[in-house]
Amino acid sequence: xxxxxDGWRWGGRIFLVLLMVFTVMPMAWMVLTSLKTQFAAMQYPxxxxxxxxxxxxxxxxxxxxxxxxxxxxRYFRNSMYVSVVTTVLGVLVAVPAAYAFSRFRFxxxxxxxxxxxxxxxxxxxxxxxxxxxxxxWLGLVGSHGSxxxxxxxxxxxxxxxxxxxxxxxxPIQLEQAARIDxxxxxxxxxxxxMPLSTPGIIATGIFSFIGAWNEYxxxxxxxxxxxxxxxxxxxQKFFAEFATDWPGLMAATFLMSVxxxxxxxxxxxxxxxxxxxxxxxx
Amino acid sequence: MARxxxxxxxxxxxxxxxxxxxxxxxEDGEFVALVGPSGCGKTTTLNLIAGLIPMSGGNISIGDRxxxxxxxxxxxxxxxxQNYALYPNKTVFKxxxxxxxxxxxxxxxxxxxxxxxxxxxxxxxxxxxxxRELSGGQQQRVALGRAxxxxxxxxxxxxxxxxxxxxxxxxxxxxxxxFHQDLHATVIYVTHDQLEAxxxxxxxxxxxxxxxxxxxxxxxxxxxxxxxxxASFVGSPAMSLVPxxxxxxxxxxxGWSLPLSPANARKAQGxxxxxxxxxxxxxxxxxxxxxxxxxxxxxxYTVEPTGDVTFVQxxxxxxxxxxxxxxxxxxxxxxxxWLEFDQSRLHLFDGATQMALPQRP
Numbered sequence: 328x329x330x331x332x333d334g335w336r337w338g339g340r341i342f343l344v345l346l347m348v349f350t351v352m353p354m355a356w357m358v359l360t361s362l363k364t365q366f367a368a369m370q371y372p373x374x375x376x377x378x379x380x381x382x383x384x385x386x387x388x389x390x391x392x393x394x395x396x397x398x399x400x401r402y403f404r405n406s407m408y409v410s411v412v413t414t415v416l417g418v419l420v421a422v423p424a425a426y427a428f429s430r431f432r433f434x435x436x437x438x439x440x441x442x443x444x445x446x447x448x449x450x451x452x453x454x455x456x457x458x459x460x461x462x463x464w465l466g467l468v469g470s471h472g473s474x475x476x477x478x479x480x481x482x483x484x485x486x487x488x489x490x491x492x493x494x495x496x497x498p499i500q501l502e503q504a505a506r507i508d509x510x511x512x513x514x515x516x517x518x519x520x521m522p523l524s525t526p527g528i529i530a531t532g533i534f535s536f537i538g539a540w541n542e543y544x545x546x547x548x549x550x551x552x553x554x555x556x557x558x559x560x561x562x563q564k565f566f567a568e569f570a571t572d573w574p575g576l577m578a579a580t581f582l583m584s585v586x587x588x589x590x591x592x593x594x595x596x597x598x599x600x601x602x603x604x605x606x607x608x609x
Numbered sequence: 610m611a612r613x614x615x616x617x618x619x620x621x622x623x624x625x626x627x628x629x630x631x632x633x634x635x636e637d638g639e640f641v642a643l644v645g646p647s648g649c650g651k652t653t654t655l656n657l658i659a660g661l662i663p664m665s666g667g668n669i670s671i672g673d674r675x676x677x678x679x680x681x682x683x684x685x686x687x688x689x690x691q692n693y694a695l696y697p698n699k700t701v702f703k704x705x706x707x708x709x710x711x712x713x714x715x716x717x718x719x720x721x722x723x724x725x726x727x728x729x730x731x732x733x734x735x736x737x738x739x740x741r742e743l744s745g746g747q748q749q750r751v752a753l754g755r756a757x758x759x760x761x762x763x764x765x766x767x768x769x770x771x772x773x774x775x776x777x778x779x780x781x782x783x784x785x786x787x788f789h790q791d792l793h794a795t796v797i798y799v800t801h802d803q804l805e806a807x808x809x810x811x812x813x814x815x816x817x818x819x820x821x822x823x824x825x826x827x828x829x830x831x832x833x834x835x836x837x838x839x840a841s842f843v844g845s846p847a848m849s850l851v852p853x854x855x856x857x858x859x860x861x862x863x864g865w866s867l868p869l870s871p872a873n874a875r876k877a878q879g880x881x882x883x884x885x886x887x888x889x890x891x892x893x894x895x896x897x898x899x900x901x902x903x904x905x906x907x908x909x910y911t912v913e914p915t916g917d918v919t920f921v922q923x924x925x926x927x928x929x930x931x932x933x934x935x936x937x938x939x940x941x942x943x944x945x946x947w948l949e950f951d952q953s954r955l956h957l958f959d960g961a962t963q964m965a966l967p968q969r970p
Contacts (some may be wrong), residue, residue, distance in 0.1 A: 500694035503661050506681040508686045508755070509711030522698050 356537055361385070361577035368573045384578035399579060402561030403553065407586070409471050409557055410539040413478040417486055417535040418528055420479070425490030426516065430499070434601035439492075443484045451481060455548060462549060473549045474557070478542060489534070493527030494520070526597045533594060558583050610636045610795045611672035611762040613658065618667035620653055627653045629819040635763070635812075636657075638793040640786075642806035645816035646842070651799045654816070655765050658797060660684050671762050682711070687756035691768040692750050695740040701727075702736040705758050707728050712759070726758040746777045757788075763795040769928060770805065782809060803843050807831065815839050836961040840888050840956060849894075849930040851887045852960055854878060860887060863926045865906055870952040874967045877957050884960025891933040892918065893951040896940070904947035912940050923948065 360368050362380040390396040411548035425432075426440055428440055458477055467473040473574070520601040521528075550556055556564065562579050613635040620628040626797040628650045629811040635641045644653040654661045658669055669676055675685050687708070696704050702723055709719045727733045730750045749769065756764055770778045770785075786809050789796055800806055807811050815822045815830060815838075823835045827843075834840035836897055853860040853867075858874040860867040867887075869877060877885050897904055899917040907923035907930060917934045921940050930948060934940065957966045 407903065498692060498694065499697065500690045500692055502687065503656075503659075503681070504690060504694040504755075505696075505707070506661065507659060507684075507686060509682045511680065512761035514711070521697055 357577045357581055358572070359576055362582050363574050365572060370402045385582070387575065387580060388578055395575070397433070398561065399582075401555050402558045403582070405471065405555055405561075406540060406545070406558040406583075409474050409478070410536050413475050413482065413539040414469075414532050414536045416475065417479055417482050418532050421483055421486035421490055421531055422521070422524075424527060425487045426484075426494050428487065429491045429494035430502075443487055444481065446484050455544065459548060468549055468556065469551050471555060472545060472550055474539070477549070478535070478539040479543050482538050484533040484534060488529050490524065490527050493524045497523050518568060529594050529597045533590055536590065540583075541586060611623040612636050612639075612791060613763050613795060613797065614668075614670045615654075615658070616668040618654065618657055620650075620657055621665045622661065625663050626819050627716045628657065628660075631816075631819075631821045632667075633814055633821060633824045635795055635797060636794055640789050640794075640796045640798065640809060641812045641814060642810035643797065643799045643814045644801065644803050644806045644842070645803060649816040650766055650819040651801075651814075651816050653798050655688075655750050655767055656920060657799060658763075659688055659765055682885030685762045686765055687759060687763075688757050688765040689752050689767065689769040691771055693740075693752040695748060695751055695755075699738050700737055701732065701743070701754075702740055704740070704751055705736075705754050707867075708755060708759050715796060715962075724756050725868050726754045729757065731753045743796045745773060746781070749773060749781065753785075761762075763797060766796065766798045768800055769798075770804070771800070783807060786940070804845060807843070811838060813843075815842060817842075833965065834888075834956065835965050837886060837958050840958070840965075844890060846891055846931045848888045848890050848956065849928070850929040850958070851925055851930060853885055853887055855883045855885045859944060860885060862905065867905055867950070868903055872968070873952055873955055873957060876966045879966045879969055880957075880959045880961075882959075882961045885966070886958040886963070887950075888958060889930070889950050890954070891931045893954040894930065894932045895949040895951075896921065896923075896938070897949060899945040904949055907946055907948055909940055909942050909944050909946055912942055921946075 351604060359375070361384055362382070363374070363377045364381055364383070366379060367374050367379065387393050388396050388399045391400055428436065462473045462476075465473075467476070489549045493555065501519050501523075502512075502515040505519045506512060510518060541559060542557075543563075546557045546560045547563075550560060553564075562576065562583065615634070616632050618628055619626070621930075631650075631654060633641075635649070643654060645651050653662070657664050658671075660676065660679060664677065671686065673683055696707065699707065705723045705726060706719050706966060709722060714722075722951055723736070723897045724733070727736055730753060732747065732750050732754060735743060735747055735751070740751065743751065752769065764858050773781060782805060788794070789809070798806075798810065806828075810827055812825060813827050813830045814824045820842060823830055823839045825833075830843050834843065834848070837850055841850060841900065851862075855861070855877050856866070857890050858869050858871075860869060860877070900906065905925060907925040910922040910924050910929065913920040913922070914936055916936070919936045919938070919940070921932045921934055923930045923932060923946060925948065941948070959966055
């Protein structure tokens with residue numbers, strides 16, 4: 328019996344290793360290529376490990392004096408602006424909305440909740456043309472506002488749904504206790520419930536940040552001014568001009584993934600921590 | 610401390626009446642237990658007093674203030690929850706300090722009051738811990754501490770002991786009773802455990818199906834239950850009830866009859882129909898091994914020794930009658946026995962209305 332269990336365990340481990348190779352390899356290749364010279368990157372058979380590693384691709388991208396670097400940094404700023412505003416607005420709307428769905432009974436509650444989720448049952452591209460027309464109507468085409476608005480409508484349903492789950496799991500007695508202890512309903516929410524839902528808020532925040540940070544289809548459709556491009560579109564556009572600069576492209580994509588990785592590492596502890604533990608006895 | 614008055618309090622959820630026309634007065638410094646089976650409306654009643662849910666009708670006043678439309682925070686009450694509801698991200702100190710901070714007390718006074726309450730409850734050494742680092746009993750004390758730290762007009766407690774193990778529960782019961790005596794606090798205490806109510810409360814409010822059945826001292830609720838529900842709910846084991854038919858001065862069973870004493874006969878004649886329910890507590894019944902006049906025949910169903918006493922369940926006309934015996938008395942299951950009821954402590958209920966039949970001249 329135990330041998331069979333061990334067999335399963337080893338099978339599982341081998342599977343995990345294969346899966347890891349599959350996911351890590353492209354990233355490793357990206358980093359390795361970004362450290363190569365243009366010449367080394369084009370060699371065949373490929374040079375696996377860069378013989379003369381160089382940071383030149385990075386210094387070029389991060390140098391505002393260099394025209395390529397200036398463009399890259401501008402796109403980076405644009406992406407950061409769109410993503411941060413989307414995330415902050417998203418959280419500001421999702422938190423009270425999710426709390427209301429979780430705690431209050433009001434007419435049309437179920438209908439509204441499913442209406443909110445309905446958006447997520449269609450692929451995003453379906454809304455591309457209608458939204459473009461709508462944005463033109465609103466005079467927002469070409470602005471960052473058009474993207475922020477779009478990303479919000481895409482991110483919010485999931486954020487609300489995720490956060491509602493969090494609020495459902497926070498015992499209502501905690502708020503009742505706070506209200507008896509002298510808090511208003513709003514104070515009970517801000518002082519007691521909000522801190523307990525931090526992991527959920529952070530999770531949904533990261534989620535909408537990544538969504539906005541990586542989005543390509545809407546960005547390429549709505550933005551027409553080179554000055555306003557976001558990174559996914561910017562990288563693609565500006566490397567099309569220097570078609571074969573693979574190390575440069577890899578360095579840019581690596582830099583693009585840095586904020587997301589940093590965000591994860593910094594906030595990761597909140598995911599694992601079970602904050603409500605010990606609140607109530609069941 | 611203050612008195613709490615409920616007048617015709619109602620709570621409806623849609624078409625379901627959770628609390629129906631409940632009225633009672635808790636005098637200043639009184640300990641009142643709200644008891645009843647699950648879903649009887651006792652916790653809803655407590656939440657209405659706390660102001661956590663809106664009333665559908667009636668009036669509640671605390672002290673001499675009508676609190677119908679006041680927020681929980683303005684009712685000046687403290688509450689202990691069944692699941693304790695400690696703030697998990699705050700230390701014990703901050704849990705106790707929270708109600709004082711909300712009332713904007715100066716820092717040094719908060720510290721003084723928290724330390725005082727912690728001392729009373731013997732949790733001083735736990736003040737810097739988080740709730741999850743405490744045992745169930747310690748969490749319970751912290752929950753109590755958060756209520757004690759202020760001087761509210763009334764304490765509301767929602768089954769505060771039901772999550773403790775049996776031994777700790779008995780210990781905390783004693784402490785709660787002592788704390789009530791020392792503080793002369795007005796306490797409204799919800800429990801499904803009638804023993805808790807009987808042992809701690811000055812008065813019991815027995816509820817069933819959203820209505821108040823009886824509101825009286827435990828002694829009177831136990832000794833003079835107003836209907837068969839209260840009779841069978843209060844007391845452990847419960848009062849035995851046998852439905853019979855009245856014929857003249859005797860109660861007719863299946864092939865036997867029980868002549869009633871003159872006082873009981875007068876009572877029984879007050880019944881709206883000939884159906885009368887006989888009620889008797891286990892300690893008022895004696896067991897005989899042979900038939901005699903005035904004895905009721907039955908058959909032993911089970912024998913349950915508990916150490917101090919042995920409870921014998923006897924089938925009488927399809928009903929079960931519980932009799933307590935000295936453990937040294939030998940009784941075997943499936944044997945015939947004869948029961949002798951103490952007529953001076955017999956209860957009689959109207960078979961149609963289920964209400965207790967009153968004494969009649």
